[in-house]
Amino acid sequence: MRLIGMMDSPYVRRVAVSMNAMGLKYDHEPVSVFRHFDAFAAINPVVKAPTFVTDEGIMLVDSTLILAHLDRIVAPERQLSPTTIEAHARAQRVVGLALAACEKTMQLVYETKLRPEEKQHDWWRERVLSQLAAAYRLLEAEIGSGETWLFGDRPLQADISSAVAWRFTNGELPGVVAAEAHPKLARLAERAEALPEFVKAPYE
Template identity: 65%
Template sequence: MRLIGMLDSPYVRRVAISLNFLGLRYAHEPVSVFRHYDHFATINPVVKAPSLVTDTGIVLMDSTLILDHVERLADPKRSLVPPDIATHARHQRLVGLALAACEKTVQIVYEHQLRPEEKRHQPWLDRVRAQLLAAYGEIEQEIGPGDGWLIGERPMQADITTAVAWTFTRNLVPEIVPADAFPTVARYAARAEALPEFRASPFDG
C-alpha cells in the first residue's frame, strides 16, 4: 500500500499512525496538495489527502473511509474500533469531536493564510473559534483521571485521532488554543505522542 500526503495533515497522520498500530506495511509518499499539485493529480485527479493506493491499485480517499478499509485487512485482535455497541457509540463520539477540532483548525488556518485580510468575515471566524474550543472542552471532560486510555486498556482510534488533532491544533493555532486551556488533553496527548507508533509518523509541520 502507498499512503499519499504530508504528515502535517491530521488526516494523513491519523491514517499513518493507525497503520502502524494495525501492523500493516505501507510506503509513505510525502506529496503536498499545494507544492506538488500536478504530481498529486497523477496519483489521484481529485488531489485529496490522504489518498491510499491499495495493493491492487485502487485509490481510496478520505481518512475515515481509508481507515474503515484497512481495519478489514488487519488482524482483528489489533482492531482500533471497539466491538461492543455501547462502547462503540462513545468511541465514535470522541472521534467525531476530534475530527471537528481538526476541521475547525483547518478553517481558521485557511481563512488567515488563503483569504485576503480585507475579505475575512470576523463573525464567522468567531463562530469557528467557539466550535473549536467547544470540541476540546468536551474532550477535556471525557478524559478520565490517571494514565488510562479513552476506550479500554490500549490506544484505539479515538485515542489516535484525539492526540493527532491536539498536536495539529497546537502547532497551527497555539494563540487560539493555549495548552493551559485544556491541561488534561495536553497531558494525554503528550503521553500518546511518546508511543513508538506515533514517533514513527511524527508531525512534520
C-alpha cells in the same frame, strides 16, 4: 500499500499512526496538495489528502473510510475500534469531536493564512473559534484522567485521533486552545506522542 499526503495534515497523520499501530507496512509519499498539485493530480485527479492505494491498486480517499477498510484487513487484536456497541458509540463520539476540531482548525488556517487580509471576516473567524473551543471542551470531558487509554490497555482510534487533533491545532494555531484549560487531553496527547507509532509518523 501507499499513503499519499503530507504529515502536516491531521487526516494523513491519523492514517499513518493507525497503520503503525496495526502493524501494517506501507509506503508514505509526502506529496503536497498545494506545492505538488500536478504530481498529486497524476495519482488522484481529485487531489485529496490522504489518498490511499491498496495492494490491489484500488484508490481510496477520506481518512475515516480508509481506516474503516484497514480495520477489516487486520486481525481482531489489531483493530482500533471497540467491540461492544456501547463502547463503539462512545468511541465514534470522541473521534467525531476530534475530527471537528481538525476541521475548525483547518478553516481558521485557511481564513487567516491563505485568504487576503482585506477579505477576511471577523464574524466568521469568531464563529469558527467558538466551534473549535466547543469541540475541545466536549473532548476534554470525554478523556477521563488522561493517564489511561480510553478503551483498554492500548490506544485505539479515539485516542489516536484525539492526540493527532491536539498536536495539529497547537502546531497550526499556537496559543489559541490553552493546554491549561484541557489538562487531561494535553496529558493523553503527550503520552501518545511518545509512542513508537506516533514517533514514526511525526507532525511536520
